[in-house]
Amino acid sequence: MSRLIRALIDTGALRHNLATIRARAGGARILAVVKANAYGHGLVQTALALAQADGFAVARLEEGITLREHGVSQPIVLLEGVFTAEQLREAARHELELVVHDALQVHLLEADAAGHRFRLWLKIDTGMNRLGFRPEQFPEALRRLKRLSAPPLEVRLMTHLARADDSPEMTRRQLECFSETIRGHACATSIANSAGVLGGMPVGGEWVRPGLALYGASPFADCAAEDLDLRPAMTLATSVIAVRFVPRGETVGYGGAWRAKRDSRIAIAAVGYGDGLPRGLLNGTPVLIGGRRAPLCGRVSMDMIAVDVTELGQVEVDTPVVLWGAGLPVEEVARCAGTIAYELLCGVSQRVPLELR
Numbered sequence: 424m425s426r427l428i429r430a431l432i433d434t435g436a437l438r439h440n441l442a443t444i445r446a447r448a449g450g451a452r453i454l455a456v457v458k459a460n461a462y463g464h465g466l467v468q469t470a471l472a473l474a475q476a477d478g479f480a481v482a483r484l485e486e487g488i489t490l491r492e493h494g495v496s497q498p499i500v501l502l503e504g505v506f507t508a509e510q511l512r513e514a515a516r517h518e519l520e521l522v523v524h525d526a527l528q529v530h531l532l533e534a535d536a537a538g539h540r541f542r543l544w545l546k547i548d549t550g551m552n553r554l555g556f557r558p559e560q561f562p563e564a565l566r567r568l569k570r571l572s573a574p575p576l577e578v579r580l581m582t583h584l585a586r587a588d589d590s591p592e593m594t595r596r597q598l599e600c601f602s603e604t605i606r607g608h609a610c611a612t613s614i615a616n617s618a619g620v621l622g623g624m625p626v627g628g629e630w631v632r633p634g635l636a637l638y639g640a641s642p643f644a645d646c647a648a649e650d651l652d653l654r655p656a657m658t659l660a661t662s663v664i665a666v667r668f669v670p671r672g673e674t675v676g677y678g679g680a681w682r683a684k685r686d687s688r689i690a691i692a693a694v695g696y697g698d699g700l701p702r703g704l705l706n707g708t709p710v711l712i713g714g715r716r717a718p719l720c721g722r723v724s725m726d727m728i729a730v731d732v733t734e735l736g737q738v739e740v741d742t743p744v745v746l747w748g749a750g751l752p753v754e755e756v757a758r759c760a761g762t763i764a765y766e767l768l769c770g771v772s773q774r775v776p777l778e779l780r
Contacts, residue, residue: 427693428661430771431748432464432779434472436639436654441473443652444633447620452477454500454613456634458486463699463768464638464657465777467493472779473637480632484510484519491517500544503554504528508535515539522546522581524554529567538573544581544613549600550593551585558604565608579611579630587618587626588642594624618642621651640753640764648752657768658748659700659775662741663712665691666732675729676721681706689720690732692744697725699771700746701760708759711745712738 445453455476461469470479470490478498481487487499500520505511511531514521523529524546532541545565548555556564568578582601586593601614611629617636619626621643635641639655641648648655667689675681675689690712696702700723708719710730720731732738747753753764760767 427664428659428698428774429776429778430463431658431660432468432777433654433656433658433749434468434779436656437464437469437472437637438475440637440639440653440656441475444617444620444631444636448615448631449625449627451615451629451631454478454480454498454630454632455637456480456502456632457490458482458502458634459769462634462638462765463771465779466490467495468777468779470495477630478520484513487519488513488517491519498542505531507531511535511539512537515541520544522554523564523568524548524556526564529564532571533567535573540573540576542576542579543568544579545610547580547582547601547604549582549597549604551583551597553583555582558600561604577611579613580605580608581613581630584614584616584619584626587616587622587624589644591622591624594619594622594626598624598626616642635765638768640768648754655748655753657753657771659694659698659746659771660748661692661694661744661746663690663738663744664693664727664740666738666740667691667729674721677724678722680722681720681729685733687720687731687733688738690717690730690738690742690744692728692730693726694728694744694746695724695726697772698775699767700728701762701767701770704756704760708756709751711743711751713742714745714750716751 453476455473457469457479458481460466480500480502482502502522504522505514520542522544546555548557613630614628615626615631617633620631639653669683669687669689671683671685702723704723709716717730717732721729747756757764757767
């Protein structure tokens with residue numbers, strides 16, 4: 424069956440981006456972040472395409488189990504850890520690694536009568552103020568982990584950069600805090616996200632945790648993905664389903680949010696907020712129609728958008744449409760929605776089929 428709306432996933436681009444990151448990572452090993460359905464690209468398909476990654480990072484237990492059930496054998500790290508004894512048992516059964524960021528999680532490990540042995544990642548909060556032990560809490564947390572009745576296979580130390588994309592000063596403070604906190608402890612470390620890997624400041628660490636950059640989008644507002652040698656892995660594509668003549672002065676779509684300033688030709692494309700396209704996209708947002716840019720006109724509806732193709736010449740039913748991807752960076756579209764590329768990629772709805780290329 425022919426599909427109008429689909430997300431085309433370029434597995435070659437995924438592998439290219441992994442190679443780009445590895446070349447910039449200073450010899451660090453790579454935990455590919457594939458949480459949130461691999462940022463909308465398909466959890467299992469993406470992990471299999473990134474077989475050369477040294478490990479994978481997911482947010483939640485279910486994601487890790489799914490990867491194991493589909494044959495992924497690399498290390499898998501649960502970035503949020505576990506919160507119940509049952510989850511702890513499941514994590515052990517599937518040989519998952521745990522981030523420990525809260526005293527409750529230390530207590531779960533201490534109370535584990537079965538004595539499961541994990542590789543643990545102790546998270547230190549250096550300024551994100553989201554998850555992790557504050558520097559003054561770190562020594563006691565590490566001491567308790569090392570004294571578990573079933574000693575961990577290894578304890579690694581990690582933190583998360585809050586503003587590596589836009590504030591060298593904040594990043595420098597976090598790095599100094601992390602370095603001072605772990606001084607004297609000979610543990611492997613992980614600090615860098617995508618911006619930490621690709622930015623100009625040396626971040627260090629034996630492991631890096633890229634997310635957005637793997638999918639071919641830039642983590643920096645002032646630097647395009649292509650300038651970082653990244654290729655878009657997702658192209659959100661559909662087709663024109665109608666072409667309308669709209670006389671000067673008439674409006675298009677709900678609420679009359681766009682009015683024709685001249686006699687216009689309007690292409691209707693099969694995509695809307697039901698597919699994950701933000702309803703708040705502005706008039707004038709670029710859309711590729713047959714490979715050429717044209718402006719969105721009127722509000723995004725559930726299943727359709729309208730695009731002013733007056734300047735394009737020949738446009739007809741079945742003319743291909745690209746919302747973002749090759750030729751139209753997702754970051755540019757995100758700015759028109761007042762959001763970020765992460766949200767657009769993760770927001771592609773389940774009714775949009777993924778097609779691997």
